[in-house]
Every structure is written in C-alpha cells, then in structure tokens.
Amino acid sequence: MQRTIISGATVATVDANGTEYPDGWVVFDDATIVGVGGGVPPEWAVRGLTPSGETPAVPPTIELVDGTGHLLTPGLINTHHHLYQWLTRGWAQDSILFDWLVALYPAWSMIDAELVESGAEAAIAVLARSGCTTVADHHYVFPKDSGDILGGIIAAATRVGVRLHGTRGSMDLGRSQGGLPPDFAVETTSAALQASADAVARYHDPSREAMVQIAIAPCSPFSVTSDLLSEAAVLARSLDVRLHTHGSETVEEDAFCLEKWGKTPTQYLDDLGWLGNDVWMAHCVHLDDSAIGRFAATGTGVAHCPSSNARLAAGIAPVPQLLAAGVPVGLGVDGAASNESGQLGSEIRQSVLMNRLRAGADGMTGRHGLYIATMGGARVLGRSAELGSIEVGKLADLVLWKVDRVEHAGIADPVAALTLGAQPPVTRSFVHGRTVVEDGELTRVDERAVARAASTAATALAVRAGVAA
Numbered sequence: 001m002q003r004t005i006i007s008g009a010t011v012a013t014v015d016a017n018g019t020e021y022p023d024g025w026v027v028f029d030d031a032t033i034v035g036v037g038g039g040v041p042p043e044w045a046v047r048g049l050t051p052s053g054e055t056p057a058v059p060p061t062i063e064l065v066d067g068t069g070h071l072l073t074p075g076l077i078n079t080h081h082h083l084y085q086w087l088t089r090g091w092a093q094d095s096i097l098f099d100w101l102v103a104l105y106p107a108w109s110m111i112d113a114e115l116v117e118s119g120a121e122a123a124i125a126v127l128a129r130s131g132c133t134t135v136a137d138h139h140y141v142f143p144k145d146s147g148d149i150l151g152g153i154i155a156a157a158t159r160v161g162v163r164l165h166g167t168r169g170s171m172d173l174g175r176s177q178g179g180l181p182p183d184f185a186v187e188t189t190s191a192a193l194q195a196s197a198d199a200v201a202r203y204h205d206p207s208r209e210a211m212v213q214i215a216i217a218p219c220s221p222f223s224v225t226s227d228l229l230s231e232a233a234v235l236a237r238s239l240d241v242r243l244h245t246h247g248s249e250t251v252e253e254d255a256f257c258l259e260k261w262g263k264t265p266t267q268y269l270d271d272l273g274w275l276g277n278d279v280w281m282a283h284c285v286h287l288d289d290s291a292i293g294r295f296a297a298t299g300t301g302v303a304h305c306p307s308s309n310a311r312l313a314a315g316i317a318p319v320p321q322l323l324a325a326g327v328p329v330g331l332g333v334d335g336a337a338s339n340e341s342g343q344l345g346s347e348i349r350q351s352v353l354m355n356r357l358r359a360g361a362d363g364m365t366g367r368h369g370l371y372i373a374t375m376g377g378a379r380v381l382g383r384s385a386e387l388g389s390i391e392v393g394k395l396a397d398l399v400l401w402k403v404d405r406v407e408h409a410g411i412a413d414p415v416a417a418l419t420l421g422a423q424p425p426v427t428r429s430f431v432h433g434r435t436v437v438e439d440g441e442l443t444r445v446d447e448r449a450v451a452r453a454a455s456t457a458a459t460a461l462a463v464r465a466g467v468a469a
Contacts, residue, residue: 011072107464119457131344139167161444163210165381221257275298318358397431
C-alpha cells in the first residue's frame with residue numbers, strides 16, 4: 001500500500017460545510033482519502049497505522065509531501081468538452097454559433113479515429129496541466145469508415161491519466177430535413193441508437209472507482225430528430241447510463257425551437273423525457289424562470305461554459321439563479337474551437353467575473369466558482385459520492401496549487417489566488433492517488449511528442465478540408 005501525506009497547505013475541502021484548514025493535512029492510502037484535518041498530521045498516519053491506531057498486515061510505503069505555500073483542492077471536473085475540436089482551433093474566429101458550425105461542419109466530417117486521438121490527447125494534456133482530473137467529452141461526429149473514434153479518445157485519456165466521461169453523441173437531422181448540419185454529416189436514427197448501445201456495452205464502467213464511463217448524447221435540438229431524442233432517453237435509462245445534450249445555448253436556438261415546435265428548448269426537451277437527475281445539458285444560457293424551476297424540480301444538471309459562451313457571443317448563463325434554485329451546476333471548457341485556451345482552471349475566474357455582470361459583486365463568489373468546478377461537477381456527472389470534495393472515503397483526485405510565487409505573494413486569501421487571480425501553477429495533481437502532473441509537467445506522456453502529433457493532425461485535417469496547401 002502507498003500512503004501519501006500532504007501537510008502544511010491551505011486545504012479547501014469543498015465539503016457540505018465549506019470546511020477549510022489554513023494549515024491543513026490530507027492522508028490517502030492508494031486511491032482513497034483516509035484522513036483530513038488541520039495542524040500537524042496525526043501520529044497514526046506518520047507511523048503507518050490505520051486511522052483507528054492498528055498495525056496493518058503490510059506496512060505502507062509513506063511519501064511525505066510538503067504543501068507549504070500551496071492551496072490544496074479537489075481535482076477540477078470538466079463537465080463539457082469536444083476534444084476533437086483541438087484540431088480546428090482558430091477557425092471562424094468572429095462568428096456566432098450557427099455560422100461557426102456551418103463553417104466547421106465540412107472539416108469535421110473528414111475526421112477519423114487517428115486524427116481525433118492525437119487532438120484529444122493534446123486537449124486532455126492541457127486540461128490536466130490546468131488542474132483538471134475528470135473530463136466529460138461530447139463527441140457527436142462519426143463519419144463513415146472513420147474507425148473507432150470513441151476508442152481513440154479513451155486511449156488518449158488513459159495515457160494522460162485522467163478520468164473520462166465519454167459520450168456516444170449523434171446527429172440525424174440534416175439540412176434537407178430542416179436541421180442545421182449538412183446531410184453528409186449525419187447518421188440514421190437506427191444507426192445512432194445501435195452505436196450508442198454498442199459503446200456502452202464496450203466501454204462503460206459502472207463501478208465506484210471507474211476511470212471511464214459512457215453517456216448517450218444526441219447533439220442538440222437543431223441537429224437531432226425528436227425520434228432520436230426520445231428513443232435515446234429510453235435506451236439510456238434501460239442501460240442505466242446518463243444523458244447529455246446542448247440546450248438553450250443561443251437566441252437562435254430558441255427561435256429555431258419556437259418556429260419548428262412552438263416551444264422553448266426546455267419545453268421541447270421536457271416533453272421528450274429529457275429532464276431528470278440522470279441528465280445534464282451544456283450551456284443553458286437562455287433559461288427563463290420557468291425553465292430554471294423545471295431544472296430544479298427534476299434535478300437536471302447544467303454544464304456552464306463561460307469562455308465559450310463569450311467567444312461565440314451566446315450570452316451569460318444565469319448561474320447564481322441556478323445555484324440558488326438548487327440546480328446541479330458544473331464547469332465546462334467546451335470545444336477547443338470555441339475556447340482556444342483549453343484550460344479548466346482559468347474558467348473558474350471567468351465564471352465568477354462574468355456572472356457578477358448579471359448578479360452583482362456578491363452574486364457569484366470565488367468559492368461559488370470553486371464549488372461548481374469541483375463538487376458541482378461531481379453532482380452533474382453523478383459522481384458526488386466519490387469525487388468533488390476532500391472527505392474521508394472519497395477518491396484521491398487532488399490538486400496542489402502553488403500560491404507563494406510573485407503572482408500571488410502576499411494575497412490575503414489563498415482561495416482567491418485560484419478563483420480571482422492568475423491561474424496558479426500545479427505543483428502536483430493526483431488522479432486515483434496517482435501523480436499525473438508534477439511541477440507543472442505531465443508525468444505519464446511526453447508533452448513535446450503530444451504537441452507534435454496534434455500539430456501534424458491539425459495540418460492533415462486542414463489539407464483534407466481544402467484550407468491548407
């Protein structure tokens with residue numbers, strides 16, 4: 001058994017009481033947290049005993065980690081991403097969502113498993129270096145004969161060492177049927193459903209310690225038929241997996257739904273069985289009070305993507321109102337083609353500052369931002385029993401942020417260093433008790449090789465799409 005003792009750090013547990021220790025310690029054995037508190041680590045921990053003071057059959061190997069000058073938080077949880085879009089960063093830079101999608105669909109229809117795996121590995125690498133330990137990816141483009149794209153994404157996450165909540169997404173509403181995507185980019189309804197069932201059977205791990213879980217995720221109301229949405233909901237519940245889609249992202253989406261069905265996106269999705277505590281939706285920028293009430297009543301989760309919403313001029317999601325109503329809210333980066341930074345840690349600050357424009361200076365605190373990036377995300381993904389906070393019995397997904405360098409020297413509140421200041425460097429990041437980042441560098445993959453592969457893949461896709469020589 002490997003025991004790790006971190007001491008001397010400011011510990012923000014993000015538990016139900018918001019417990020913090022200015023001089024705290026955390027102990028975890030292999031992948032499980034066995035102790036947390038303030039002051040000097042207890043004698044049982046440093047002597048290799050159990051928390052009850054007994055001698056284990058096999059004494060643990062003990063690593064002492066000096067957390068002085070650091071903030072220790074739960075690992076950050078990214079509740080919405082499109083990892084494949086790492087290959088098309090910088091495209092359609094000044095477009096709103098619908099125009100941006102139209103510009104990019106043709107290139108995305110030329111992806112394959114090899115290209116996606118290279119792009120996904122780079123995107124995940126950047127997420128990990130920014131404090132992310134769990135990644136939820138929404139992949140919905142599966143060109144004919146493109147290989148095992150989902151398998152490639154899983155392989156990339158496994159190499160970097162993060163948890164992955166992958167999805168088998170889909171689109172079956174082409175332009176000829178009144179949808180937004182071109183016909184060549186969509187599947188048939190039956191093919192999408194069968195592929196979704198196959199993905200769950202092949203890759204989903206329902207266990208508490210799962211490193212890979214799969215959700216079923218038709219793309220959006222403007223790219224998916226009502227049949228696919230309703231049948232996907234039935235399928236997911238029969239397989240006991242979660243559901244994910246985009247919802248209420250833009251005013252154009254609202255207008256599309258009102259014109260086509262005479263309903264808001266929330267009303268439309270609600271009628272098709274798409275509200276519930278096994279569902280989370282990305283963006284949810286344009287929710288009225290009635291929609292917020294339905295999300296709260298049903299336990300439907302929201303992935304808040306502040307930078308992407310700004311990049312595409314979609315608006316500011318009503319996060320303070322959602323939190324006040326009890327809606328599960330997590331943080332998301334969204335696709336790297338609409339958030340070229342690709343970092344999750346910096347999204348905390350973005351969420352706080354952006355939502356203050358709607359709710360006032362005290363409407364969104366830094367600790368609200370940290371909450372949605374950790375425990376809120378765990379709730380959204382259905383993992384709150386094992387992830388999202390630093391508590392005994394939970395899994396050891398933890399991040400040590402260095403907050404004593406010049407960027408943060410003398411700051412009155414170490415939590416504010418992360419939530420309001422420049423993003424602190426990651427000294428150590430643990431996923432399932434294993435080190436994934438150390439001194440700002442990935443420990444399990446060669447970053448330079450990952451960067452070269454991603455650059456090569458992006459160029460290859462641009463050539464296929466006819467936008468590069």
